[in-house]
Amino acid sequence: MKNPIIVLGLCLIFSCNSRQEELPPPNILWLTSEDNSPFLGCYGDDFATTPHLDSLAAEGFLYTHAYANVPVCAPARNTILTGVYANSGGHQHMRSYYDKAAMIQPYPRMLREAGYYCTNNSKEDYNINPDQNQDFWDESSNKAHYKNRPEGKPFFAVFNTTISHESSIHQSIPSGQLRHRPEDVTLPPYHPDTPEMRHDWAQYYDKVEDMDQRIGELLRELEESGEAENTIVFYYGDHGGVLARSKRYVYESGTRVPFIVSIPEKYRHLYPAEQPGSEVSRLISFVDLVPTVLSIIGSEIPDYLQGNAFLGEQKTEDPEYAFMFRGRMDERYDMSRSARDSKYRYIRNYMPYRVYGQFLEYLWRAPSIQSWEAAYKAGECNDVQSRFWNTKPAEELYDTQNDPWEVNNLAYDPRYEEVLQRMRTATKDWMLEIKDSGFIPEAELIDRTAGTTTYEYMRQSELDLNELVDGANLASNPRKGDLPFLTAMLEHEESAIRYWGATGLLMLGGEAAEAVEELKNVLADPSSNVKVVAAEAMYRLGHEEEGLQALYEVLQSSNSFARTHALNAIDSIEDDEEATHQAVLDMIGMVGEFNRSHYDLRAAKGLLTKWDIDPADHGYDMNW
Template sequence: MKLRLFIVLNLLLVSISLSRAADHPNILWLVCEDATSTWIGCYGNSETKTPNIDAFARQGFRYTHAFASAPVCAPSRSGWITGINALSLGTLPMRSRYSIPHNLIKYYPDYLRQAGYYTSNHTKTDYNIGGRPDEECWDDKVADGWRKRKPGQPFFQVINFNESHESRAFGDCLNTRHSPGEVTLFKYHPDEMGIRMNYAKYYDAVENMDTQVGKALEALDKAGLAEDTIVIFNSDHGGVMPGSKRFLFDAGIHAPLIVRIPEKFKHLWPAASPGSTVDRLVSFVDMPKTWLSLAGAEIPAVMQGHIFLGPNTEPEPPYAFSFRERMDERFDNERSVRDKHYAYIKNYMPYIIWGQHLDYLWKLLAMRTWEDAYKNHRTDAVTGRFFTTKPVEELYDMDADPDNVVNLADKPECRKTLETMRAKLREWQLSIHDSAMLPEAERLRRAEENKLTVYEMVRDPKLYDLPSYLDAADLALAKDPANKPRLLQCLQSPDSGLRYWGTVGLLMLGQADAKVQAAVKPLLDDPCGEVAAMSAWILIQSGDTAEATKALADRLQKHPLSTLFILNVLDWSHTDLGPYVSALDSLPSVGSNDDMFNDEKIMNAYLRESNGLPVPPGLKEVSEKQKEQNAVKDK
């Protein structure tokens, strides 16, 4: 009797398990690195052969308006793992690993595991978050984690493909399968053989990635799991030719997204039949929430985004939002708003150029060729724009100008669209608690002083007055001499955020008069390093360099949080580095596990090399390694 009862109970458990597996689909998420949708055949590229992805698109649903939250991997993946935009989370600088309140914010695999899923990620994490090991939220890191699950247990498997990563376009660009002479260039690139060769090399890389995607799909099919598994394919952002990855142009954030849903889950189809295109706007921050919904898992209230697939589909948002901030050793601060027809970009640091020298980017032959073409007058207004300062606002007609080379922001006929998207951006910034209206070192300092994470600090209006910062930024960016009295008032504020935007506005007005110089000199000793650095730049710009030079050199000797920003100001201001040699020598010149210190080291080496100064041995290793990697035949 007991044996019969034991058998019945086991059969019942198996039945329940199989029923659960039938109700809850397996999910396989295939993620390629860096590839914009336009590199792939089914998205209209006739110069590449991606037969596996193209066939997959015919079996699934191809989304035409999917956008990354950030145009680079770590901040983008930070939003993926939490379901919270990195700009809202405080994890926005590339490779920073700032902590978040892990007691409040779990990762989406945590909820999948609670719902009974076996989870595996192969193998890239790069979540840009401190305080928790990236791998902790996963059951395993193999590519076929489904083999280790319990009988009947649904699985969620991620496979990352690095064959299309930017690094695959580094090095020798000779002997490519694609002919450099036959590739079509983006309109913003000059027609140079070095650029064409790099395109050809990256086309080869995209095709290699397609082969790996095909192998993953074949493995799923051979395991007999294809009819029980929803398969998703997309990239982690756009890229990789210069001017795409790291930037908010279409080529930097417009990602492929294809979803294949088996017949047994037909009720989840977003269109009438496989092979259809779906024009719904999808932001990357929508994905974790959607995956949890498909799995029947708990969706925490803290998650942002909109469910875009399945019975719990939420209304389509009219806009997708993205951001750009510090990229490795280089600072910037931008936001973008996308709908299905227009792209709007707001530049909060318009006084610096797009094409700042970035160590990793300059490993591309195409980037070095582009820079050489600009310096030797082989570019025009379109192909040379990358090396000029930016407008405050950009607006592009995506139907007429997919390469984003014709800025419509000043066109009267586009004023209504511009004003609408500008207003929607502000609404969004307020709703998500945009954390980058304070410069990086200052927001860290303020959070640490209050024993909070940046995420917590920016949600306290007493510590982070976002509406006032947005107003001050607009005042500064207006570049209107009539605003000078109000900008000078900002310098007197007890809030470092307002002081910072005051210095930005006064810098943008140009050569400072005696009144402005007198107002900024006391700020050379400001507790906020970025305020002090911007004040020094104002004085340097005006020819009053002595006090500014001493203040920056003294601050560098103390190696504050703002060191990297100060090094960038030395570059932006084109100042004589002679008086700074001793201060530069005092900075760390050996390796570190801290990404910020390594970025400082890279920037220190670049400043020295570009100004003809000797490079110490520790920094020289950085320089020599880069030169070795750049030693390619440019014929």
């Protein structure tokens, strides 16, 4: 005789499966905001005024460990669009317009093939060649709306609000008009207590409140459409922000995002926890969004996707890590990689010889960072507040549970050696697995990928990525005993290895004096990136004229990112000679197009400002 309990259980399972099969495909609505960390009441922020998102979280599921894979918008959006880490596809630099590999399909195309009507309102900014932006969406404009879909079609709709974007603090609102009072702001320990800092924080909380109001309007619109019971709603910020040391930096403040999913009762089989209103601690990041959406709608997940589905029938086991990265930010080069587990954050800095707070024209529009820089120069910052203006350690490790602002670096504490080794290994394994293209300098990569894409080049060339990563790891944290290895790297046939060899010698400073002749030889290297780093190393070793002449030569390169690299070096060495002024002015004249979309011109303008030179006096209109 059959066990009646087993029979009943099977009946319930088949009944449940039958109902799932009868359900219509869900609509999916993405509501996104810009540049905001989880400054929401539902995330425990008592200073925030976010009633609509708090209500959405109470009715849905709040993810406590959600991350942008890169702390700036365009590469983050590229990762979302493709389901491939931007540094795997060659799109990690902010901003860039390189070709996307044809095999990598943008997710709206996959959803349209699955029968969805797809709309985007309205920001794109996908960090790819604009010619490849065509035909992703059924509609993409500030009028795009799911209401325009043909009858009977499910929709996938994105509404992006820019209210909380970084630009929202560039123009100060009078303090008397702010709803959040500057005197009530709790400052992070790394920010000095200046009036401008308090004001920008308070103004930003006002903008987050305004963003919440807009989200509320979009949610009401969904209710009024009659589609709320058929629609899964996602809300998330596109990366952290927005005051200095958040956006652009691979800390919690730059990468952790608010992330809420609301799932109607009829789709309760998709719930990530037992009941709505729950918190979900699973690590998720933007690379997971495409496989998750495909899993929700029951479509096959392509093998090339690099993330994990966190909802639906193809949901994976919880990952141990989320990974993050940064490359060039506008006119400034830097390179970091990061791993986050449930407790710790590991950061590997590959250009530790550059200060955290490199001047960025756009970032410096905020009064808060100007006041921070002034306070530092006046000697008014404590040790924690001063670090932003100094060079970096090669490695950083933070206990995010006990040190949420990440100011106590544990990487050099022997008690955390096991954690450090584990996360260091995980980060390297990830970089090799995704074929991280960031270890080849940008200008060099442009030359190598003419006629192909970076994604394809990294998979079809004979490049030994493991050797390259090992070389970069050595170069970014060298010791005097490494001098023979670094010098030998200068003679390698692979120019990217030579680049990292020169970087290691630059890092060694005076301890690299024995390698002056070898450095002098690579001042004529065919790779402009090798030449730039070797030139800076030579300058710092006392061979100023030879170093400067090599940098002047690169300023006349036809590759704008080689020129940008050279300008970064000139800025760092603080050279203020008339010949250097003229070399930069000559470069500006050679470029000819005076607009801020040229990052070499942005870097050049920053130098002229530092030297108190008005470009208009030389016939150049750079008043952007």
